[in-house]
Amino acid sequence: MVSGERQLNRESQIQNPNSAVTMLVRLSRIFLPPLVVVAALLAYRLAFVSAGSDLIRPVRREPWTITARYDEPRVVTDEQLAAVLDRVKPPAKPLKTNNMVHALRLWGVAADFHDPKVPTGRQMREYLLDDRAFRQFAGDETPPLFYRDKDGLAVRSFDDALTNRDTSSYHADDLLATLAEVGTSLDTPMHLRDGEATVGQLLNDSLSRFHLDRLEYEWAVISYARYVFPEKQFSNKFGDRINVNLLVDEVITPALGLGPCNGLHRLEALAVLLRADEQAHALRPDTKRKILAFMKRVSDLLTQSQTSAGYWTRQWPQGPAAATPAKGEEGDVYDRILVTGHQLEWLALAPESVQPPRETMVRAGQWLARTLLELDQKDLEAAYGPYTHAARSLALWRNQDPYQAWLRGRSASVSLVPNSSNR
Amino acid sequence: MSTSTANELPACVTRDNLTGPYFPNTSQATLYAVIALCAIFALTSFNRLNHTDLWGHINFGHWIAQHRALPTADPFSAHPGTRPMLHSAWLAQLIGHEVQQWFGNEGLVFGHALLMTAIAGVLMWAVVCRGAPPRWAWAAGAAMFVLDLPIHGTIRPQLFGQLGAALFLLAAAQLPTRRHPLIWIPIVAALWANLHGSILMGIAILGAFAVGMTWNLLVEHQWNLGRALRDARFARAWLALVLALAASCINPHGPLLLVKTIFFGDNTALSSISEWQATRFSSLTGMLLLASLAATVALVKLSPRKWELFEILILAVFALATFSAIRMLAWWALAWPVVAVPHAAAAWQAWRERNQLPEQAPDEPTSMRTLMAMGVVFMTALLAPPSFALVSGQGRGDGPSMVSETPLYLADEVARRGLTGNIAVPMDWADYLVWKTDGRLKPLVYSHVHLADPAAWEDHKRLFTGDPKWLALLDAHQMKYVAASRQRSPELAKAVLLDSRGDNPRVRILYQDQRCLLAEVLPAEKAK
Numbered sequence: 001m002v003s004g005e006r007q008l009n010r011e012s013q014i015q016n017p018n019s020a021v022t023m024l025v026r027l028s029r030i031f032l033p034p035l036v037v038v039a040a041l042l043a044y045r046l047a048f049v050s051a052g053s054d055l056i057r058p059v060r061r062e063p064w065t066i067t068a069r070y071d072e073p074r075v076v077t078d079e080q081l082a083a084v085l086d087r088v089k090p091p092a093k094p095l096k097t098n099n100m101v102h103a104l105r106l107w108g109v110a111a112d113f114h115d116p117k118v119p120t121g122r123q124m125r126e127y128l129l130d131d132r133a134f135r136q137f138a139g140d141e142t143p144p145l146f147y148r149d150k151d152g153l154a155v156r157s158f159d160d161a162l163t164n165r166d167t168s169s170y171h172a173d174d175l176l177a178t179l180a181e182v183g184t185s186l187d188t189p190m191h192l193r194d195g196e197a198t199v200g201q202l203l204n205d206s207l208s209r210f211h212l213d214r215l216e217y218e219w220a221v222i223s224y225a226r227y228v229f230p231e232k233q234f235s236n237k238f239g240d241r242i243n244v245n246l247l248v249d250e251v252i253t254p255a256l257g258l259g260p261c262n263g264l265h266r267l268e269a270l271a272v273l274l275r276a277d278e279q280a281h282a283l284r285p286d287t288k289r290k291i292l293a294f295m296k297r298v299s300d301l302l303t304q305s306q307t308s309a310g311y312w313t314r315q316w317p318q319g320p321a322a323a324t325p326a327k328g329e330e331g332d333v334y335d336r337i338l339v340t341g342h343q344l345e346w347l348a349l350a351p352e353s354v355q356p357p358r359e360t361m362v363r364a365g366q367w368l369a370r371t372l373l374e375l376d377q378k379d380l381e382a383a384y385g386p387y388t389h390a391a392r393s394l395a396l397w398r399n400q401d402p403y404q405a406w407l408r409g410r411s412a413s414v415s416l417v418p419n420s421s422n423r
Numbered sequence: 424m425s426t427s428t429a430n431e432l433p434a435c436v437t438r439d440n441l442t443g444p445y446f447p448n449t450s451q452a453t454l455y456a457v458i459a460l461c462a463i464f465a466l467t468s469f470n471r472l473n474h475t476d477l478w479g480h481i482n483f484g485h486w487i488a489q490h491r492a493l494p495t496a497d498p499f500s501a502h503p504g505t506r507p508m509l510h511s512a513w514l515a516q517l518i519g520h521e522v523q524q525w526f527g528n529e530g531l532v533f534g535h536a537l538l539m540t541a542i543a544g545v546l547m548w549a550v551v552c553r554g555a556p557p558r559w560a561w562a563a564g565a566a567m568f569v570l571d572l573p574i575h576g577t578i579r580p581q582l583f584g585q586l587g588a589a590l591f592l593l594a595a596a597q598l599p600t601r602r603h604p605l606i607w608i609p610i611v612a613a614l615w616a617n618l619h620g621s622i623l624m625g626i627a628i629l630g631a632f633a634v635g636m637t638w639n640l641l642v643e644h645q646w647n648l649g650r651a652l653r654d655a656r657f658a659r660a661w662l663a664l665v666l667a668l669a670a671s672c673i674n675p676h677g678p679l680l681l682v683k684t685i686f687f688g689d690n691t692a693l694s695s696i697s698e699w700q701a702t703r704f705s706s707l708t709g710m711l712l713l714a715s716l717a718a719t720v721a722l723v724k725l726s727p728r729k730w731e732l733f734e735i736l737i738l739a740v741f742a743l744a745t746f747s748a749i750r751m752l753a754w755w756a757l758a759w760p761v762v763a764v765p766h767a768a769a770a771w772q773a774w775r776e777r778n779q780l781p782e783q784a785p786d787e788p789t790s791m792r793t794l795m796a797m798g799v800v801f802m803t804a805l806l807a808p809p810s811f812a813l814v815s816g817q818g819r820g821d822g823p824s825m826v827s828e829t830p831l832y833l834a835d836e837v838a839r840r841g842l843t844g845n846i847a848v849p850m851d852w853a854d855y856l857v858w859k860t861d862g863r864l865k866p867l868v869y870s871h872v873h874l875a876d877p878a879a880w881e882d883h884k885r886l887f888t889g890d891p892k893w894l895a896l897l898d899a900h901q902m903k904y905v906a907a908s909r910q911r912s913p914e915l916a917k918a919v920l921l922d923s924r925g926d927n928p929r930v931r932i933l934y935q936d937q938r939c940l941l942a943e944v945l946p947a948e949k950a951k
Contacts, residue, residue, distance in 0.1 A: 024445075025444045025445055028444075028445040028446070029445065029446065029447040030447075032445060032446060032447070033446075033447060033793055033796070033797050036797060037797050037800050037801050037804070040797075040801050041801065041804055041805075041814050044805065044814065045814055045815060045816070049814070049815040049816070049817070149839065159932065159933060159934065162931070211822075211831075211832050211936075213832050213936040213937045213938050214832075214936055214937070215935055215936050215937060235820070236822070237820075238820055238821050238822035238831055238832075238835075239818070239819050239820010239821055239822045239823050239824070240820070240822040240823065241823075
């Protein structure tokens, strides 16, 4: 009864246009729906939106170790390998960052040649990580290899200036990829000329600059594969979300032969990614199939385009037509070593299902070993980078660490030659 | 709740227990309108920022904000033309710049979606004021959106003009019965004259309305001119036109603005810009125009509603204008729904009556529909990228919020290197480069082609269409840099690349990616 009276009282208040209740009703009708929507959106934000981060946070601090798959003595014998490696020791002069990078990835951090003229693996890595070491090699006047700009840590690149190009980075993200290849942890400190940093910051800032319109993306993909994978996605500073499938498409889509070193670092990047996936098991099956199909296509072309001597020319994407190169297309020995060395290198990491017949590899390896041993030392040093790829590919085909192989070769030659230590 | 409405809805919906004095009820018509507006907001917000003259307008806004004045000459071009500046959009440019500064790219996208939604909302209101059943209001917004498809993705000061035109169409719908438009028409006209140089479209709408109203009154008063002139509606119609004309003179050019905007399209450079060209029937614009004209013919046959002179005039004026220039579709997209939807509703009702279909149930408001409308708004806020950015506090970044043709990476490199000086760059890339370098890079031509020096415009065209004398052209205009698109200007890109690799290069490559290359033009003596 009392509640009925209250109800009547309330209704009469609502009907009175001047009562406070009427005002409240009007205001409620206007504002309640938008307030509820705003409250729901706020609740959504609190419940479902996580705090965004610009940082790339790999789940691992150590890069994936990518090991060789095969040990094929017919491709290169122990003796040939040791002799080839002995010819590609790190050159101290002329100083080129590109040579340092290539020497470091071939020899690794543990290399020590006990020769003051030949930098050790540790020195070469310090060249990249510590500006004091860099200046010891390059001189105090040389601008630093790394600097900071508004987007973080940046690398002085070849195109940045006409001066000091020798000590610059030759390819986008090649320094980072090399640090990954030699097993540098993301927590490793970097001593810059203008402060301290870590390799993790270099990775973050490098990948945040990466975009899919880049002309050179190979080393970014290698860095991603070694450091970031199995994280499948990262965002760059432009807000683009770049995932592993986009990266694979980026590598696979351009015409064969396009890109630095005849486009062969693209295949290396794919081989590294596949090898990392054998440990992480994170690639989508269709992505994996796409990679393998691409590799198989290249592998078939290599079988068809191999010359009778065993090498490949830059025309390998043409298939059988490249096996007997026309005049002017045969290339010089530099080109042949560059192409053949890079091909053997990625194939050493690629699975058996995409390999050309072993005979093809043996012929290529033997041509490479013979040619590297025959080359004039001066020519060899003038094009050190591509020749280290060739030497590395031979070591990979024997599943041997180059430095250990060189040491074994050295001790074998010492034991074969009496009193060789006095020579 | 009426029984008939309750019968239409399933029990789970009607058994709401929501109805009460503190929670509003919503009609079916309002719910449809909310859904249409939310759809327009969301669909518009999926458009990315265009790479062309948007940034040119933002650049002008930036200049105005910096200098607190209007530029007397083109401040961005390496070779400004001699034509005097026309400041018909300075306020829109300033607003655009301020929005970008305060809210970033998401703010611009949000503003775009909001303006389109507002235009649609005003049109819906206008058709209801013109006597269409409220349930049909959503159709006006939808028709506008469809007709606007070829251009609605582009953010331009024209959007403010479209809102002004929608408001004038609303005024034309309300003036026969209401006086309040006489208060706000001058305000809208004054703002419009400073937001976009299309105020003449508004004058045309009000002019057509005044003529149509005069005709109606003469007919109504059996051709008694005196009685027609004494009718309050006559005075209201013509006063609205006079007030709009007077208020539109409040702008940096005064009354001259109206004359200047008439002759704006005479610039020869504009003739090569597609939107200033005549509509081709094979284009989307042409097809939409033809389809809407065909629908009009059908409505003339089917609608029992009287066709007014005002309707015929605005359809004729804006259809002819759209045939003459693609960009005029913006006005046709507003005028056509306001005229056609009431006729479509009338034709529908006539068809129902002819077929003796039962009368539609009265549109009783319910609380459940309010809840549905709130749900639609909630979902729209989450679906639309700019409102989601607002909700989540996380913007998408430059890449996802701008069209892929934007020279994002080139601009980043140009800014990183701190380049300054003259640059020959594709016209549609230039505005963004100017924006990213704060005007330090001065393009040969940018998308405000009407400001370009005619000789520079001709040489720009020659340069990017593979003229073998590209170096001479660069030298003639003292260009310090050249940027070429690999896809659109392959001849120039190849020539630059080959020269940079020659023995005595005149250009040095600074940056290249898969889409473009940027080179520094070396002085002739230095190159030797």
